[in-house]
Amino acid sequence: xxxxxxxxxxxxxxxxxxxxxxxxxxxxxxxxxxxxxxxxxxxxxxxxxxxxxxxxxxxxxxxxxxxxxxxxxxxxxxxxxxxxxxxxxxxxxxxxxxxxxxxxxxxxxxxxxxxxxxxxxxxxxxxxxxxxxxxxxxxxxxxxxxxxxxxxxxxxxxxxxxxxxxxxxxxxxxxxxxxxxxxxxxxxxxxxxxxxxxxxxxxxxxxxxxxxxxxxxxxxxxxxxxxxxxxxxxxxxxxxxxxxxxxxxxxxxxxxxxxxxxxxxxxxxxxxxxxxxxxxxxxxxxxxxxxxxxxxxxxxxxxxxxxxxxxxxxxxxxxxxxxxxxxxxxxxxxxx
Amino acid sequence: xxxxxxxxxxxxxxxxxxxxxxxxxxxxxxxxxxxxxxxxxxxxxxxxxxxxxxxxxxxxxxxxxxxxxxxxxxxxxxxxxxxxxxxxxxxxxxxxxxxxxxxxxxxxxxxxxxxxxxxxxxxxxxxxxxxxxxxxxxxxxxxxxxxxxxxxxxxxxxxxxxxxxxxxxxxxxxxxxxxxxxxxxxxxxxxxxxxxxxxxxxxxxxxxxxxxxxxxxxxxxxxxxxxxxxxxxxxxxxxxxxxxxxxxxxxxxxxxxxxxxxxxxxxxxxxxxxxxxxxxxxxxxxxxxxxxxxxxxxxxxxxxxxxxxxxxxxxxxxxxxxxxxxxxxxxxxxxx
Numbered sequence: 001x002x003x004x005x006x007x008x009x010x011x012x013x014x015x016x017x018x019x020x021x022x023x024x025x026x027x028x029x030x031x032x033x034x035x036x037x038x039x040x041x042x043x044x045x046x047x048x049x050x051x052x053x054x055x056x057x058x059x060x061x062x063x064x065x066x067x068x069x070x071x072x073x074x075x076x077x078x079x080x081x082x083x084x085x086x087x088x089x090x091x092x093x094x095x096x097x098x099x100x101x102x103x104x105x106x107x108x109x110x111x112x113x114x115x116x117x118x119x120x121x122x123x124x125x126x127x128x129x130x131x132x133x134x135x136x137x138x139x140x141x142x143x144x145x146x147x148x149x150x151x152x153x154x155x156x157x158x159x160x161x162x163x164x165x166x167x168x169x170x171x172x173x174x175x176x177x178x179x180x181x182x183x184x185x186x187x188x189x190x191x192x193x194x195x196x197x198x199x200x201x202x203x204x205x206x207x208x209x210x211x212x213x214x215x216x217x218x219x220x221x222x223x224x225x226x227x228x229x230x231x232x233x234x235x236x237x238x239x240x241x242x243x244x245x246x247x248x249x250x251x252x253x254x255x256x257x258x259x260x261x262x263x264x265x266x267x268x269x270x271x272x273x274x275x276x277x278x279x280x281x282x283x284x285x286x287x288x289x290x291x292x293x294x295x296x297x298x299x300x301x302x303x304x305x306x307x308x309x310x311x312x313x314x315x316x317x318x319x320x321x322x323x324x325x326x327x328x329x330x331x332x333x334x335x336x
Numbered sequence: 337x338x339x340x341x342x343x344x345x346x347x348x349x350x351x352x353x354x355x356x357x358x359x360x361x362x363x364x365x366x367x368x369x370x371x372x373x374x375x376x377x378x379x380x381x382x383x384x385x386x387x388x389x390x391x392x393x394x395x396x397x398x399x400x401x402x403x404x405x406x407x408x409x410x411x412x413x414x415x416x417x418x419x420x421x422x423x424x425x426x427x428x429x430x431x432x433x434x435x436x437x438x439x440x441x442x443x444x445x446x447x448x449x450x451x452x453x454x455x456x457x458x459x460x461x462x463x464x465x466x467x468x469x470x471x472x473x474x475x476x477x478x479x480x481x482x483x484x485x486x487x488x489x490x491x492x493x494x495x496x497x498x499x500x501x502x503x504x505x506x507x508x509x510x511x512x513x514x515x516x517x518x519x520x521x522x523x524x525x526x527x528x529x530x531x532x533x534x535x536x537x538x539x540x541x542x543x544x545x546x547x548x549x550x551x552x553x554x555x556x557x558x559x560x561x562x563x564x565x566x567x568x569x570x571x572x573x574x575x576x577x578x579x580x581x582x583x584x585x586x587x588x589x590x591x592x593x594x595x596x597x598x599x600x601x602x603x604x605x606x607x608x609x610x611x612x613x614x615x616x617x618x619x620x621x622x623x624x625x626x627x628x629x630x631x632x633x634x635x636x637x638x639x640x641x642x643x644x645x646x647x648x649x650x651x652x653x654x655x656x657x658x659x660x661x662x663x664x665x666x667x668x669x670x671x672x
Contacts, residue, residue, distance in 0.1 A: 038380050041373050041399035045584050047464060060399050063377035068628050128383060283663075290659035292628050323626035327619075327672040336663040 002194055004211065006310055018094040018095040019262035026175040032079035033176060034108065036064050037071040040177075042184060042317075043216040048288040052304045056186075057314040059181060060072040060288060061322070063270035066128070067323035068249075070101035073173030074162070074197060078105040080169060081160055088112065089159035093146035095248045095320055098126025098164050103134035104132040114159065120140050122248055142243065144253050162181070165197035165259045166318050174200045178207025181317060188215045190316035192300030195219035195228055195270065196319050197249030198259040205266030216268045220299040231260050232270045235331065245331060247278060249296035249322055285320070294325040295333070337441075340515055340547065355598035356504055357542040362511040363516050364534025368415035370444065370513060372400050373407040376513075376576070378520060378653075384624040385403050388640045391651040393524075394625060395459035395517060397658070402464070403508055404658035406437035408511030409535060410498070414441040416505060424448065425495035430459025431584045433658055437472035450495065452486040454478050459586055478579065480589050501533035509538045517653060524551045528636030530657050531555035531564055531606065532586030534595040539648035540655065541602030552604045556635040559608040561587040567596050568606045573628045582669060583614060585650035585658055613638035619670040621656070630661040631669070 003029060016023055031037065041060040048058040058186035061069035074264075079086045081090060091114040092102050097113035106113035113134040117126055118141055130136050139149045147163070164170050181188060191208055201219040207214045221229040224245030232239040235258055243251040263270075281298030284305075285291045300318030304311050330336065340363060354360055366374065377396040385392040397405035400585030417426060427450040428438050435451035443447035449470040453462055455479055468471050476486045483499070490497035500506050513536075517524060527544055529537045537555040543553045557565040560581030567575040573596055579587040599606075617634030620641075621627045639646050666672070 023654075036377075039375065041377065042401050046401065046467060050467065062626060063394075063396050063399060065382065132383060194623060256451065285661050286628065288629055290398060290661070292622065292626055317468050325626070327623050330669075333442075336667060 073170035074101040074105040076173040092162040103132035175203030202262040247295035293306040409506030410437040410441040412509040428498040429486040439468035507539040511539030538598040583631035
């Protein structure tokens with residue numbers, strides 16, 4: 001399929017799902033993203049497919065300077081901020097990947113960035129945020145505590161607060177992954193998306209529902225951090241008191257209502273998976289695809305492992321959303 | 337820089353080095369290569385650069401169904417074979433990666449493939465060649481014994497013998513990596529290339545000498561398999577009795593004279609590195625780039641580790657040419 005350039009030409013018959021997102025804006029967002037984050041590899045992985053009983057397609061979002069997909073969103077955020085002439089500062093709360101991405105996109109445009117992280121966050125990610133030139137502030141507690149502090153900084157410093165998933169640019173930037181997948185032209189029966197705050201799930205989900213409506217959109221959360229999945233099932237926001245998962249990239253407790261509404265419009269199935277399955281998924285991706293991934297990137301394979309009959313014989317895309325994991329943690333979790 | 341489409345337009349002032357290769361044919365070769373092997377990620381890796389004391393750019397050739405760069409060459413070989421109407425069979429000797437690549441490209445075009453490998457070859461690679469639909473014949477000895485048997489099969493079956501590096505298509509296919517690097521438009525002070533039979537080194541080297549003549553072309557061999565490096569230094573073919581390296585992908589004993597002549601025309605520096613440096617390189621790529629690579633893909637980093645002052649402060653591209661390594665071997669070699 002040729003690159004999608006115009007919404008009406010691309011899918012004259014298909015409507016858009018009822019979300020805050022817009023296909024036209026996603027097409028426009030793509031033009032603002034550095035090529036280092038775009039047109040990422042997408043390829044069949046027969047060795048992994050043999051083990052899992054389906055045709056596995058890998059969409060690899062880790063081969064870039066920040067080793068995760070979030071640069072797509074922060075590029076859009078910062079490009080628009082640079083154009084607006086508004087505050088030339090941005091702040092976010094992050095377990096690490098969003099912070100790295102915002103630091104990268106800010107640095108590329110001369111925009112100051114402050115990242116607030118929990119003291120419990122992955123040390124390697126925090127270190128890399130600093131090397132990318134951002135200021136880092138550590139707070140006690142978890143990502144929700146960091147979010148509160150980021151809001152306070154934004155208010156005090158007149159900085160742009162970048163709330164992952166709530167900020168539409170982050171969702172629409174992530175949605176460009178969906179454009180690339182659809183443009184390949186091959187049938188996609190199912191797409192597997194890690195579900196945290198919801199930017200990846202709603203962004204890619206929106207594009208697939210527009211341009212490949214027959215594709216089942218599966219969004220996966222760890223059982224140890226199930227707030228958004230429980231909210232999707234209840235059709236209203238459910239919060240949790242704590243999280244307990246190795247998948248730090250998707251471990252939130254307070255789903256955002258607007259994002260939940262978007263998720264309700266695009267997700268077909270929202271399973272919870274066990275920690276053992278995440279670790280097994282990491283192990284299989286290592287052995288059969290030669291990829292070292294962080295836990296959140298193994299949620300898709302974990303979902304297949306827990307419910308193989310659902311995917312049997314289908315062509316299934318799994319988005320490998322991040323590889324920020326220390327060798328010793330990887331080894332501890334997988335035994336490899 | 338825009339895509340290079342025409343030799344004279346691309347580099348009106350630069351001549352071509354005196355090799356068997358031709359820039360015009362390399363440009364034409366690109367059109368025959370499946371997109372799954374083309375336009376691979378190329379990105380700065382500041383975390384690795386901080387450790388190595390230079391600006392490291394990674395060119396990643398592993399995010400495809402065969403986890404190595406050799407599909408670029410076999411796509412060109414098999415596309416031309418399919419067009420020629422000549423023998424619809426191909427045979428090669430391979431330690432694994434060429435065999436996988438030829439099996440893939442043959443399978444995509446309905447061309448039967450036989451791969452001859454030494455019984456000592458990497459078992460995971462052999463298994464994957466079979467899964468890609470090729471016939472595999474194992475012979476006692478090393479890759480040179482496998483080569484002899486492949487020649488015999490080709491003669492008996494009227495099959496096309498694909499000799500890596502001797503076959504120009506394999507070199508010119510590999511050369512398309514160089515086109516992509518140059519088209520990015522950023523300065524390249526040095527390019528680091530694994531040196532085995534010579535297809536990668538001469539292919540990419542030829543393109544760089546045409547389009548970026550100021551770039552130093554460094555081709556690296558393990559001290560345990562030094563035949564081509566010794567030949568380059570002697571300016572005539574030097575063979576060895578055996579090889580002793582973990583870098584199975586580059587372990588040959590009998591350099592091909594024509595390929596050596598090409599290498600003499602494009603390589604500026606041909607260091608030998610120790611096994612310990614290769615392992616250290618694998619460890620650093622894992623920790624700082626999140627990549628699990630096979631030993632031959634770590635030769636570039638090994639070269640920097642052994643001679644850091646040569647590269648200090650420069651912008652250095654290292655081509656990550658393969659990731660076909662079993663987790664247990666990786667762990668044994670790196671301790672990770």
